[in-house]
Amino acid sequence: MEHATGFVLPNSGHNRDAEASKMGMWLFLFTELLLFGGLFLVYMVYRMLNPEAFLLSSFELNITLGTINTVVLLVSSMTIAMSITAIMRGDSKKSVLLLYLTLAASVIFMIIKFFEWSAKINYGYFPGMEVYQNLPDGESLFFFLYFFMTGLHALHVIIGAVLIAVVIYRTQKGLVTAQKYTLTENAGLYWHLVDLIWIFLFPLLYLIH
Amino acid sequence: MEHQNEQQEHKQTHHIISYKEHFSTLVALLLLTVLTVSISVFGAELRSLSVATALLIASVKALVVAYYFMHLKYDLKIYRWLVLLVMVLFVVFLVLTSIEYLNR
Numbered sequence: 682m683e684h685a686t687g688f689v690l691p692n693s694g695h696n697r698d699a700e701a702s703k704m705g706m707w708l709f710l711f712t713e714l715l716l717f718g719g720l721f722l723v724y725m726v727y728r729m730l731n732p733e734a735f736l737l738s739s740f741e742l743n744i745t746l747g748t749i750n751t752v753v754l755l756v757s758s759m760t761i762a763m764s765i766t767a768i769m770r771g772d773s774k775k776s777v778l779l780l781y782l783t784l785a786a787s788v789i790f791m792i793i794k795f796f797e798w799s800a801k802i803n804y805g806y807f808p809g810m811e812v813y814q815n816l817p818d819g820e821s822l823f824f825f826l827y828f829f830m831t832g833l834h835a836l837h838v839i840i841g842a843v844l845i846a847v848v849i850y851r852t853q854k855g856l857v858t859a860q861k862y863t864l865t866e867n868a869g870l871y872w873h874l875v876d877l878i879w880i881f882l883f884p885l886l887y888l889i890h
Numbered sequence: 891m892e893h894q895n896e897q898q899e900h901k902q903t904h905h906i907i908s909y910k911e912h913f914s915t916l917v918a919l920l921l922l923t924v925l926t927v928s929i930s931v932f933g934a935e936l937r938s939l940s941v942a943t944a945l946l947i948a949s950v951k952a953l954v955v956a957y958y959f960m961h962l963k964y965d966l967k968i969y970r971w972l973v974l975l976v977m978v979l980f981v982v983f984l985v986l987t988s989i990e991y992l993n994r
Contacts, residue, residue, distance in 0.1 A: 718980045759916040762959045769906045880951045884944035888930035
């Protein structure tokens with residue numbers, strides 16, 4: 682059986698199309714962007730309605746930890762981009778090493794996030810807690826959005842970390858090669874999305890003084 | 891001539907970005923982060939200005955990530971058009987929502 686385009690995997694019965702697979706990933710990322718985009722609109726509207734309260738509550742957030750997490754995510758974005766370079770050059774060992782570094786960065790990010798959340802929860806700012814219930818309207822909205830947006834983002838970090846672990850496993854098994862690296866590329870795209878969202882969350886939540 | 895173009899296009903879709911280029915991208919992103927944090931910490935009295943600059947710097951950072959780390963620079967043009975389309979769509983939502991709330 683001859684095909685005009687594409688490459689037929691032996692004994693698989695179907696075609697592999699790297700470009701289509703990447704396009705699919707991008708289309709999925711667009712839906713993710715609009716999901717967070719909606720939350721940014723909610724944030725914008727409530728902030729327009731309660732400018733002073735949002736300003737006041739943002740002082741409760743820890744800029745140092747937020748900045749460290751920004752740097753961690755930016756570095757991890759570079760390591761996963763480099764791991765694609767490595768696999769394209771056929772150096773799967775280096776690619777795996779760089780993926781491990783990315784995975785480590787995601788763990789560091791989550792640990793820092795854990796301490797940040799714990800501090801806020803100890804104060805009682807988590808939605809439903811007593812201190813939260815007695816906050817003025819604007820401030821409780823800020824903390825609700827803080828927990829919701831960083832929580833949804835953290836969920837994406839966890840999913841990204843699992844995805845990277847899968848890529849490591851499959852690269853070590855020799856299923857990802859210099860000819861067939863779509864998985865690494867798509868995991869990279871997803872990880873960069875996680876970084877992109879944090880790039881906007883960080884100034885909006887932490888830096889609005 | 892046409893053959894050459896074809897070859898170039900083929901090369902572009904499989905372009906391997908060097909480690910050095912990725913590292914330079916990171917340095918640029920870190921510098922922008924330093925800039926945005928220092929504006930926020932030291933320029934507190936310029937409140938509305940600092941929000942606008944923070945968002946501007948965040949957008950520049952996002953474009954740098956998309957263009958270099960996400961390979962938009964070397965990918966087919968269609969991806970750039972799609973990204974632009976989604977950004978325009980979001981700005982339309984943003985403007986419509988603002989108009990709606992500012993006129994209540």
